[in-house]
Amino acid sequence: MKSPRRTALIVIIILVVIGIAAGSFASHQIAQKRHQERIVATTYAVVQIADKLKLPLVGIPNTANKIPARYQNVTKIGNPMNPSAEKIASVKPTAVYSVTTLKDQFGKSFKQQHIKPYFLNLQSVSDLQHVVTKMGAQYDRQSEAKAANHEINQAVANAKQRANGRQRPRVLVLMGLPGAGYMIATNHSYVGNLVQLAGGQNVFASKDQEYIQPSDEAIQKARPQVILRLEHAMPEMVADQFNSEFKSQSFWRQTPAVQSKRVYDLQEPDFDATANMHAAKALDEVSQWLYPGSK
The missing domain is CATH 3.40.50.1980 (Nitrogenase molybdenum iron protein domain)
Structure with missing residues (x-):
């Protein structure tokens, strides 16, 4: 007959193994989710936010400004004032971001491509910080x-x-x-x-x-x-x-x-x-x- 001490030890070992397995599974799920994110930034301001949060991008705007090294080979999707719905659709995005001041620039072509952009409010410093906090939480980049x-x-x-x-x-x-x-x-x-x-x-x-x-x-x-x-x-x-x-x-x-x-x-x-x-x-x-x- 097993002693109570030995039984307790076995139970603890089993719980530890289960905990490690669960943690590993959760980490794998988070990593997989990150890998599946296909984000398009249509303005340079959004590119900067993505870079600070170390987010992957599959589409960036044409700009004369310096592009962060991590996005050097990313597909260009056109001018921020008039981005190409066709080019954006071609990269199969999971999220497309622009800014509220350019909301009127996104017309029928985007609806035809079934693209619904998210418009970020960047009209003030506090608005910017709110966006950074919200995106950090959404993409598991709280520390950044x-x-x-x-x-x-x-x-x-x-x-x-x-x-x-x-x-x-x-x-x-x-x-x-x-x-x-x-x-x-x-x-x-x-x-x-x-x-x-x-x-x-x-x-x-x-x-x-x-x-x-x-x-x-x-x-x-x-x-x-x-x-x-x-x-x-x-x-x-x-x-x-x-x-x-x-x-x-x-x-x-x-x-x-x-x-x-x-x-x-x-x-x-x-x-x-x-x-x-x-x-x-x-x-x-x-x-x-x-x-x-x-x-």
């Missing part, structure tokens, strides 16, 4: 998501400390458009959100609009102390447009920002119309422009 968000949180804390106790500068944010002049970016735009986090006062606020039409008279009246010029898409052309505008229109020379040479050009990849994984660096730059001479 936590690290990415910690970097942003640290930048926000640094900016807040730099602005503490100092007078808020009046800031004008412009978004240049190739061949079409510029728009004014309000507090609801991404760069406007960076200005807010950095402790600046956007001279053009809105209840719901991201961008509004420029008004020479309103700009003169606002007397911005800092001007941020976002060179969105075709930066060289937009930069030339801005320089020509600031030379030809005399009212610019009357603004405090121009007089004190506090006009800064914002370019990709650190800056864009939507939030991206360069948010921490972008916020740090804006913070130092608004509060120069501080650590």
Whole structure:
């Protein structure tokens, strides 16, 4: 007859074996699920998020920006403004991601290919962090998501400390458009959100609009102390447009920002119309422009 001690030992061994087997099976299931994910990123901002989370991609947008090494040989699916539904369908995606600001660009061709994109809200830094957290949980990348968000949180804390106790500068944010002049970016735009986090006062606020039409008279009246010029898409052309505008229109020379040479050009990849994984660096730059001479 077996002793109670020996029986208990046998039971413990059996439970340990079962636990190891169950853990191995769960790990295998997770690995298999990861292998089966076929994700398409239609914008560079989504590519950056995927890279931070170490996600596999089977489709990426055509872009002049530097593509992360892990995606060098991934299929190009066209311009973010007009991606090819046919090319996306050809890679047999399990998920297709774009951003909310481009939602109207996805028309009938996507429905015909039975493609239903997910539109990520990247209009602010907090929106970006929410997306990173959610995707981290969805694809079992919680540790990567936590690290990415910690970097942003640290930048926000640094900016807040730099602005503490100092007078808020009046800031004008412009978004240049190739061949079409510029728009004014309000507090609801991404760069406007960076200005807010950095402790600046956007001279053009809105209840719901991201961008509004420029008004020479309103700009003169606002007397911005800092001007941020976002060179969105075709930066060289937009930069030339801005320089020509600031030379030809005399009212610019009357603004405090121009007089004190506090006009800064914002370019990709650190800056864009939507939030991206360069948010921490972008916020740090804006913070130092608004509060120069501080650590």
